[in-house]
Amino acid sequence: MAVPKRKTSRSRTHSRRSANRKVETAARSVCPHCGVGKRPHIVCPHCGWYRDRQVLDVE
Numbered sequence: 001m002a003v004p005k006r007k008t009s010r011s012r013t014h015s016r017r018s019a020n021r022k023v024e025t026a027a028r029s030v031c032p033h034c035g036v037g038k039r040p041h042i043v044c045p046h047c048g049w050y051r052d053r054q055v056l057d058v059e
């Protein structure tokens with residue numbers, strides 16, 4: 001059975017893991033109804049509006 005010849009260094013392990021991690025930039029957009037920052041293509045969590053109408057009841 002194949003066995004690694006050397007211990008994987010901490011630096012190498014971290015480097016590999018960081019390469020596999022997805023780099024995410026936080027997507028931002030501004031709700032046209034209330035002006036709060038929100039993620040695009042989702043209902044505004046602040047006022048419950050999506051595009052030009054209310055789709056959720058937020059108190």
Ligand SMILES: [Zn+2]
Pocket residue numbers: 031032033034035036044045046047048049
């Ligand atoms: Zn809103």
